[in-house]
Amino acid sequence: MNLNPKRVTLFCGHYGSGKSNLAVNYALWLRRRAFPVTLADIDVVNPYFRSKDSEAELTAAGVEVIALPFANSNVDLPSLPSAVYGAVERRDRYAVLDIGGDDRGATALGRFSPYILRENDFEMIFVANFYRPLTRTAEEALEVMREIAAVCAVPFTGIVNNSNLGEITTAQNVSSTFGEAQRLSEISGLPLLFTSVKEDLAGEFPENGIFPLTLQKKYW
Amino acid sequence: MSEKVLMKGNEAIAEAAIRAGCRHYFGYPITPQTELAAYMAKQMPKIDGVFLQAESEISAINMVYGVASAGKRVMTSSSSPGVSLKQEGISYIAGSDLPALIVNVERGGPGLGGIQPSQADYFQATKGGGHGDYHLIVLTPASVQEMADLTALAFDLADKYRMPAMLLADGTIGQMMEPVELPAESGCTVEKPWAVTGTKMAREHNIVNSLYLVPEELEKTNFERFERYKAIEENEVRYEEFMMDDAEVCVVAFGIAARVSKNAVVAARKEGIKAGLIRPITVWPFPKKAVAKAAAQVKGFVSVELSMGQMIEDVKLACDCRVPVSLCNRAGGMIPSPDEVLAAIKNMQGGNA
Numbered sequence: 001m002n003l004n005p006k007r008v009t010l011f012c013g014h015y016g017s018g019k020s021n022l023a024v025n026y027a028l029w030l031r032r033r034a035f036p037v038t039l040a041d042i043d044v045v046n047p048y049f050r051s052k053d054s055e056a057e058l059t060a061a062g063v064e065v066i067a068l069p070f071a072n073s074n075v076d077l078p079s080l081p082s083a084v085y086g087a088v089e090r091r092d093r094y095a096v097l098d099i100g101g102d103d104r105g106a107t108a109l110g111r112f113s114p115y116i117l118r119e120n121d122f123e124m125i126f127v128a129n130f131y132r133p134l135t136r137t138a139e140e141a142l143e144v145m146r147e148i149a150a151v152c153a154v155p156f157t158g159i160v161n162n163s164n165l166g167e168i169t170t171a172q173n174v175s176s177t178f179g180e181a182q183r184l185s186e187i188s189g190l191p192l193l194f195t196s197v198k199e200d201l202a203g204e205f206p207e208n209g210i211f212p213l214t215l216q217k218k219y220w
Numbered sequence: 221m222s223e224k225v226l227m228k229g230n231e232a233i234a235e236a237a238i239r240a241g242c243r244h245y246f247g248y249p250i251t252p253q254t255e256l257a258a259y260m261a262k263q264m265p266k267i268d269g270v271f272l273q274a275e276s277e278i279s280a281i282n283m284v285y286g287v288a289s290a291g292k293r294v295m296t297s298s299s300s301p302g303v304s305l306k307q308e309g310i311s312y313i314a315g316s317d318l319p320a321l322i323v324n325v326e327r328g329g330p331g332l333g334g335i336q337p338s339q340a341d342y343f344q345a346t347k348g349g350g351h352g353d354y355h356l357i358v359l360t361p362a363s364v365q366e367m368a369d370l371t372a373l374a375f376d377l378a379d380k381y382r383m384p385a386m387l388l389a390d391g392t393i394g395q396m397m398e399p400v401e402l403p404a405e406s407g408c409t410v411e412k413p414w415a416v417t418g419t420k421m422a423r424e425h426n427i428v429n430s431l432y433l434v435p436e437e438l439e440k441t442n443f444e445r446f447e448r449y450k451a452i453e454e455n456e457v458r459y460e461e462f463m464m465d466d467a468e469v470c471v472v473a474f475g476i477a478a479r480v481s482k483n484a485v486v487a488a489r490k491e492g493i494k495a496g497l498i499r500p501i502t503v504w505p506f507p508k509k510a511v512a513k514a515a516a517q518v519k520g521f522v523s524v525e526l527s528m529g530q531m532i533e534d535v536k537l538a539c540d541c542r543v544p545v546s547l548c549n550r551a552g553g554m555i556p557s558p559d560e561v562l563a564a565i566k567n568m569q570g571g572n573a
Contacts, residue, residue, distance in 0.1 A: 015255075016228055016397050047251045047335045048395055075334075131226040131399070133235060134262065165226050165399035 003194065003211075005030055006123040008088065008095045008116055010109065010154065013127035014135045014144045015101020018162040018213075019043075020051040022127055022196055023098035025213045027063045035094045038064040038087040041071060043100035044078035044108045051098045053216055064093075080108060088112045091119065103147040113153040124156045125193065128184060130163045130177045138184035145188060158193040159185055160211075167215065169197070171204040227400050229367040229393045230255035230297075233323055234263070236371035237295055241407030242321070243269035244294040246283040248276060250302045251335045252391035253325035257297065277302040281309030281322075288318035288384075289428040291415025293375055293408055297323035299391070300341050301332060303349075310384060311350030315430030317414075317445070319378035321371070322356070323387045325394035326526075328553035336553025337391030339475060340527035345388045346504040346534070353442050355449050357385040357456065358504040360474040364398035370501070372403045377456060379410045381448055388503065390526060392476040392555065452505055459507035460499040463489065467496025469568045470514045472535050473524035474500045476555060481524045484561035488569075495565045503531065508538040515539035520568040524548045524561055544568070 009026060011019040020043065027039040039058060041051040052067040059065060066083045087095040099109050116122050126148075128141045135141040149156060161181035165173055174197050185192045194211045202212035227235070234256045237245070245260040257273065264271035274280035280296045287294035298306065303324045313320050326341050328334040345358045357377050359370040367389065374385040416426050432438035460478075463485055464470065473481040478499040488495035498514060500507050511521070520543045523532035529547040536545050548564035550556045 016226065016231075046395070048391070049397075073334075129226060131224070133225045133227055133231065133402075134259075136225070165224055166397060168399055 005035070005094060007091060007119065007121040008097065009123045009125065010097045010099060010116075011125050011127055012099045012106055012109070012148050012152070012156075013101070014129070014132055014141070015045060015105065016132055017127040017129040017135070018164065018196070019101075019127050020049070020098050021213060021216060022160065022162060023096050024051050024054045024058065024216070025196070025211070027058060027096040028061055029211075030094050030096070031061050031063050036092065037094045037096060038066060039096045039098065040066040040084050040087045041068065041098045042080055042084055042108050043098055043105060044068065044080070045100035045102070045105040078108070080111065084112065088115045099152075102144065103151045106148040106152040109152040109154060116154055122154070123158055123193070124154050126156050126159050126190070127162050128159060128181060130180050131165050131173070138180050138187055141184050142188055156188070156190055158191050159188065160193055161195040164198070167198075169201065171201050174201065174205075224399050224401050226397055227364055228255050228395060228397050229361070229364045229389060230325060230395070231259045232364045232367040232400050232402075233297070233371045233387065234259035236368035236403055237321065237375070238263060238267065238269070239403055239405050240293060240372045240375045241405075242293040242295050242375065243267070244287045244292055245270065246272050246274050246280040246294070246296050247298065248274055248280050248302060250299045252327055252337070252394050253297050253299045253323065255394070256323065256325070277305035278309065281306040281313075284320050284322075285309055285313050285316070285318070288313060288320040289316070289416045291412035291417060293379075295321040295323065297325065299325050299327045300329050300338065303341060303344070307344070307350035310356070311352050311354060312430050313384045314350070314354035314356070315352060316428050317382045318384065318428065319375075319382055320384045321374050321378060321387065322384060324389065326388065326390045328551070334553045335391065337476060337555060338526050338551070338553060339390055339477065340530065340551065341388065342503065342525070342527060342530035345386050346506070354445070355383070355504055357381065357383065357452065358388050358502060359385065360388050360501060360503050361393055362475050362478050362499065364393070364396060364400045366501075367393060368400050368403055372406060375408075379408050381452055383448070388475075390475050456502060457505045457507050457509070458501035459510050460501060461510065462497040462499065464496035464498065464514060466494050467514070467517065468494040468519050469496070469522065469565050470518045470520075471495060471497045471522045471524055471561065471565065472500070472511065472531065473497065474503060474531070477524045477526055480556055480558055481561050483558040484565060487558060487562050488565045493565060493569050500531075503534075506534045506538065511535055511538035512540070515542045518543060519571070520544040520546065522546050522548050522561070522564045522568050524556055524564070526555060527551055
């Protein structure tokens, strides 16, 4: 995949669109290209199933992980660790930010936006999954995108089509959303950066712009 | 695009409720069920429905009481501590013979506990919960698909038997995302001549009430209600059997524990151990007959629970303690691993219950 990584990559979108999975895979992808990478899980919305779940794998691969101090604990206390400032400000490392769902989650990003905008080397990605019931169409996705943009002060710069039905996703499920993703690109004026698919399907898409995903493992 | 969508369990309940004709939702946010309320907040105004965030769980359940009295499909949802607050209202709804749906996406307890998944409200859900003699129909989904399907069923059963139903899920099923085929639009199919809808000067007043001044009348109402419960125990038991045909060890588990257990049963079979699973889908009424039947065939039962062992009492009662029943459990927000369940199966197989 041809992708020119920016110093800071932010994954935002309707909750459940696959931001955490993408953030984890993207951080590992950067790391495989020998970039120094920090992944910051600043999802203040979801109590569990988050990028911190992959901390051991990420750490083993040499990705630095920053998470909310109480993530995956029994404390329901959204708070941002000071280390996020480091990730955002340190220009000798690449930063991948996993932002929580919807506008409520993206509010947390507002605190860091002045640094991100000043440096101006960022990709603010809207993650779209057209199989999510409240973002079935380009118009509905655009509505969510505008709600997020209104609170976080960082403008979107691109779209990733992460349309999936979880583990049962077929190549046809993915390709049938290409039209909707294209339309979202048109009505939002943002480029479609890539389409992400689980890795066993990647071979079915010979065209460029496919990003293979390893799904987080479950034991049930 | 196909009708299959990717949903969180909590959202699937909300959408299924709307499709089942529920236009009244009253709640108060609490992790890990908040997405349900958030979904209702977003969707209800678009379809002329009511989403109301009450000032407390106690208010929310009493608003449910009110709408149920008017004969409309109505629901509330919460997680364990919030459901405790609702118990008085649930008892009143049961005592007034009203259909309503209460959703509990359980978290670890007791007390404020934590926000991780749990099944420790089993006693509360199946043995009454509030004061007085009553039951809820309690359905336990084990997938996002069942979150949707059982929501629709819960409304139907509640209407049919004129009583509150509960969807007893846990945080994992509430938070996990899976593909789901949403149920078709439906609605109430039974007449509700008792509903308080205004007489329009054309009929006698309907009175919805749980207060009886004459003890003989209250006793009679209780006996009649329990006749209905008997019919439910006869007709509405639901469960799934997995590899039970020749099973020598029977795992009993519901919800997320059943999913873990299924993997353990498959692993046990690979090692030549004849394990099987009974997965209650209704925990009240409990699948007593299925367990009793299995008792004649197995060496013992393993009750797998996210609690200190609550359903195990129903398993022991159902099998009359004819064979040993062991407990494989985690508590306080933890989930048993397939290996832990497999070890418990092996113990039972080896006679070390």
